[in-house]
Amino acid sequence: MKNNQTLLVTGASGHLGRRVVELLLEAKAGTVIAATRDPAKIADLAARGAVARKADFDDEASLVAAFAGVDRLLLISTDALGRPGHRLEQHRAAVRAAVRAGVKHIVYTSLTNPGVESPITIAPDHRLTEEAIAATSLGFTILRNNLYADLLLQSLPHAVATGALVTSMGSGAIGYVTREDCARAAAAALASADPGRTTLDITGPAALTQAELAGISAALTGRVIAHVAVNGADAKAGMIGAGLPPFLADLLVSFELAAARGELAVASTAVLDLTGRAPTSVANFLAANRGALVTA
Numbered sequence: 001m002k003n004n005q006t007l008l009v010t011g012a013s014g015h016l017g018r019r020v021v022e023l024l025l026e027a028k029a030g031t032v033i034a035a036t037r038d039p040a041k042i043a044d045l046a047a048r049g050a051v052a053r054k055a056d057f058d059d060e061a062s063l064v065a066a067f068a069g070v071d072r073l074l075l076i077s078t079d080a081l082g083r084p085g086h087r088l089e090q091h092r093a094a095v096r097a098a099v100r101a102g103v104k105h106i107v108y109t110s111l112t113n114p115g116v117e118s119p120i121t122i123a124p125d126h127r128l129t130e131e132a133i134a135a136t137s138l139g140f141t142i143l144r145n146n147l148y149a150d151l152l153l154q155s156l157p158h159a160v161a162t163g164a165l166v167t168s169m170g171s172g173a174i175g176y177v178t179r180e181d182c183a184r185a186a187a188a189a190l191a192s193a194d195p196g197r198t199t200l201d202i203t204g205p206a207a208l209t210q211a212e213l214a215g216i217s218a219a220l221t222g223r224v225i226a227h228v229a230v231n232g233a234d235a236k237a238g239m240i241g242a243g244l245p246p247f248l249a250d251l252l253v254s255f256e257l258a259a260a261r262g263e264l265a266v267a268s269t270a271v272l273d274l275t276g277r278a279p280t281s282v283a284n285f286l287a288a289n290r291g292a293l294v295t296a
Contacts, residue, residue, distance in 0.1 A: 175203035
C-alpha cells in the first residue's frame with residue numbers, strides 16, 4: 001500500500017473514516033489528510049501523522065480548500081438524513097470541489113444496487129451521487145457497501161432474549177459485511193494507483209437469510225431463536241413502538257423490503273481482491289462478539 005500520493009479521507013471523525021485513516025497511517029500510504037468539520041475531534045490522528053483539515057459539506061469553499069493538493073479522495077457518504085435532498089446536495093458540492101481542486105480520483109462509499117427500482121429510501125442519494133461522479137472526467141472507484149454486520153449487534157440481542165427474530169425480509173438474503181472490512185477495502189482502493197473508473201460490491205463472503213442468521217445466533221448462545229416473518233407495516237409499527245422515529249423506521253423497513261426482493265443478496269470477492277484478505281463471515285463476527293448478544 002506504500003506510495004507517494006496525497007490521500008484525503010472525509011468524515012475522518014466518524015467510525016469508518018477514522019478507521020480508514022488509521023489503516024493508511026499504519027501502512028505508511030503516502031501523505032494522509034484527515035478531513036472533518038471539527039479538526040479538534042481528530043487531534044489524536046494528527047498526533048499520529050495525519051494532516052488535519054477542516055471540511056464542511058455545507059460550505060463548498062471549505063471543501064475546495066481542504067481538497068487542495070490531493071491526488072485521491074475518499075468521499076464517505078454523509079449522515080445528513082434529516083432533510084430530504086440535503087445529503088445529495090452535500091455530495092454534489094464535494095464532487096464539484098474535487099474537480100475545482102484538481103483531485104484525480106474519487107473513491108465513494110455507496111449502496112448495494114441503488115438503481116431506480118430500489119425501495120431503499122436513501123438509494124436516490126447514492127445513485128445520483130454516482131452519476132455526478134461519473135459525469136466528471138475524474139477516475140473513480142465506487143464501493144457499493146452492503147449492510148454492516150455490526151448493525152446485527154443492535155438487533156440480535158432482542159431476538160436472543162425473546163427467541164424471535166422479527167423482520168419483513170421473508171426468505172431474502174443479505175451479504176452482510178463488517179465495518180472493518182469496509183474500512184480495509186476503502187483504504188486499499190484509496191491507496192491504489194489504479195486510475196480507472198470502477199464499481200465494486202463490497203460484501204461479506206456469503207449472503208445469509210434471516211432464518212440462517214437465527215440459526216447462527218442460536219448455536220452461539222444456546223437459545224432457541226426462530227425467524228418470524230411479518231409484513232412491512234407491522235415491522236414499522238414494531239420499530240416505532242420500540243422508540244424509533246418514523247423516518248428511521250421507514251429507512252430500516254425499506255432495507256428489509258429490498259432484502260425481501262433479493263436486491264441485497266450480493267456476495268463478491270472484492271474485499272479479497274482489494275486487500276488480499278478474505279472478509280469476515282457473519283458467524284465469525286458474531287462469535288467474536290458473543291458477549292454483546294447475551295447481555296440484553
